[in-house]
């Protein structure tokens with residue numbers, strides 16, 4: 173590859189990441205692997221430098237307001253249309269993109285659900301495209317409204333194959349093993365503790381330098397991830413804009429047979445090419461993949477009593493078509509100091525409007541668990557008993573742990589695979605053994621009621 177292995181730059185100290193990045197969020201970036209390759213003062217000159225082809229990739233319809241308009245101009249060896257036509261290809265039957273309640277292959281779920289980490293069997297070679305397994309989702313990719321929760325279990329790098337997900341943006345959350353993601357706009361390396369977003373339509377290839385790798389992928393249809401507003405927090409905090417890292421241009425000169433697999437409405441198609449699709453010599457725009465190191469998150473929490481809602485751990489949101497309501501929010505719980513007094517320090521018992529699906533990246537039981545919105549949950553009995561007697565010193569919560577939480581507002585319907593993969597399913601937590609301690613204290617309550625001149629409990 174030309175351009176992307178320059179060792180000077182923002183993150184040169186990182187041993188596990190050979191790439192350099194441009195930082196910010198929502199910026200219009202410009203990057204060129206050969207100096208001067210970007211046209212001056214225009215996007216589409218009659219002749220591009222070195223006879224490259226100019227191509228625009230839109231992330232939003234042309235006329236959306238400027239603040240949310242996203243597009244990138246690519247200057248490449250061959251245009252994306254240089255292919256032999258779109259044809260059917262091998263399908264991944266575990267990929268689901270239609271979560272209509274009328275679809276008999278997806279299921280409403282009232283229970284707490286939990287799965288162990290998903291693994292690729294050593295006897296089966298699975299690359300990223302065929303290692304994806306959809307767990308649940310809502311809405312539909314075809315109508316560009318909704319989202320999907322996938323896991324991946326991969327033990328093979330993609331070879332001479334690129335993937336373009338037309339259906340939505342993908343948020344990668346590795347649990348084990350690094351992902352080396354080569355995109356048309358340059359390369360990103362992420363491992364457990366980092367995340368990356370590759371937007372709809374951008375071609376990419378996933379290599380697994382550590383061998384067997386697994387994690388989660390959250391896909392949003394018809395919208396893009398953005399940062400939550402900060403309100404009274406001010407201009408800084410949570411995920412800071414300068415910590416989002418975008419690739420620099422890098423291109424392969426590789427005139428050989430390649431395949432590009434497209435996911436369109438959940439179905440896979442392929443095109444053939446006579447040159448690597450990673451042939452973009454320069455680009456400029458604001459529709460650009462990015463990565464983020466979760467350890468850079470600025471944690472905000474109560475410093476005196478109670479604790480704040482888990483939205484304070486929010487890293488990215490994807491806006492829905494309902495005004496002021498997010499399609500999903502992506503949060504990460506990590507170690508932080510706790511100094512509160514007179515406070516039940518575990519999560520309060522709750523019934524939240526949004527559903528929640530948790531991935532235990534580090535610490536905790538591993539794997540995944542989830543609850544449907546407004547279905548009650550909270551700490552188990554033993555944890556409650558310990559928490560109400562706990563001596564409240566200043567301490568560190570979630571020490572060494574990294575737990576990501578994906579909260580969709582619309583109900584997640586689970587796929588056939590999610591409800592039938594018995595080798596991965598874990599039993600629900602038993603929640604029936606709570607004691608109604610109040611009843612033992614009725615004499616004391618009645619004494620207080622009597623003193624207040626109120627009727628007593630009979």
Ligand SMILES: [Fe+2]
Nearest residue numbers: 522528543549
């Ligand atoms: Fe919860």
